[in-house]
Amino acid sequence: MVVGLGPGDRENITPEALDAIRSASVVAGYHTYMQLIEDLLAGKERVATSMRGEVERANKAVEKALQGELVAVVSSGDPGIYGMAGIIIEVARGRVPVMVIPGVTAASAAAASLGAPLMNDFASISLSDLLTPWETVQKRIDSAAAGDFVVVLYNPRSHGRPDHIKIAREIMLKYKSPATPVGIVRKARRGHEERVITTLQNMLDFEIDMLTTVIVGNSQTRVEGEFMLTPRGYRL
Ligand code: SAH
Numbered sequence: 001m002v003v004g005l006g007p008g009d010r011e012n013i014t015p016e017a018l019d020a021i022r023s024a025s026v027v028a029g030y031h032t033y034m035q036l037i038e039d040l041l042a043g044k045e046r047v048a049t050s051m052r053g054e055v056e057r058a059n060k061a062v063e064k065a066l067q068g069e070l071v072a073v074v075s076s077g078d079p080g081i082y083g084m085a086g087i088i089i090e091v092a093r094g095r096v097p098v099m100v101i102p103g104v105t106a107a108s109a110a111a112a113s114l115g116a117p118l119m120n121d122f123a124s125i126s127l128s129d130l131l132t133p134w135e136t137v138q139k140r141i142d143s144a145a146a147g148d149f150v151v152v153l154y155n156p157r158s159h160g161r162p163d164h165i166k167i168a169r170e171i172m173l174k175y176k177s178p179a180t181p182v183g184i185v186r187k188a189r190r191g192h193e194e195r196v197i198t199t200l201q202n203m204l205d206f207e208i209d210m211l212t213t214v215i216v217g218n219s220q221t222r223v224e225g226e227f228m229l230t231p232r233g234y235r236l
Pocket of ligand 1 (some may be wrong): 007008077078079080081082104105106107110153154156185186187188209210212213214
């Protein structure tokens with residue numbers, strides 16, 4: 001089972017995901033996420049690996065499943081969105097049954113904090129180039145901005161590459177107005193949440209790190225009181 005833990009706090013883990021973890025004999029995951037569910041792990045075998053240990057984790061998890069264990073591979077947010085679902089299916093190669101249990105992804109958690117920025121079409125782009133060439137990432141930012149999509153940026157500050165967010169902003173400014181609303185949410189639904197609504201012009205004045213999701217509006221997005229709002233298009 002590949003299990004989504006949601007953005008961080010216990011209220012945002014689904015009952016199905018909790019049941020899956022409770023039923024498992026082995027739980028595998030990045031150690032930070034294992035800590036979030038520490039109280040659920042008593043009596044279970046743990047396979048904790050480091051941040052970049054996804055392949056190792058997937059191999060170990062599938063090995064355990066082949067030995068007859070019921071394995072839960074935990075992944076933050078939704079496991080099918082920059083998470084562990086894909087690699088588990090690739091490594092399992094049909095040898096063990098795989099079930100993917102969804103979770104609340106960072107885009108949903110961040111959007112809820114900001115109001116309603118994702119009411120119309122949006123594109124999700126990870127600024128990490130660990131697994132996708134940076135050229136490709138830049139092309140996708142360009143296409144999404146040219147298409148007037150709301151853009152959700154995951155992994156906005158790649159490890160050791162602080163310039164990605166700056167370049168992403170430059171590309172978007174080719175098509176989007178500097179006044180375009182931008183929402184920055186750090187630690188959404190994880191305690192001590194921080195949330196800022198600013199503009200494409202000023203977004204770099206705020207702290208953006210690996211615990212942050214950035215949402216850049218489309219040409220219709222506006223600030224409505226305390227909220228960032230992309231209207232769906234209703235006539236009022
Ligand atoms: N599978 C996860 C995403 C993993 S990629 C999901 O569906 O949410 C990791 C990126 O997700 C982080 O760099 C950050 O951009 C975002 N993220 C994850 N949890 C977050 C949270 N609680 N608050 C804000 N952003 C978060």
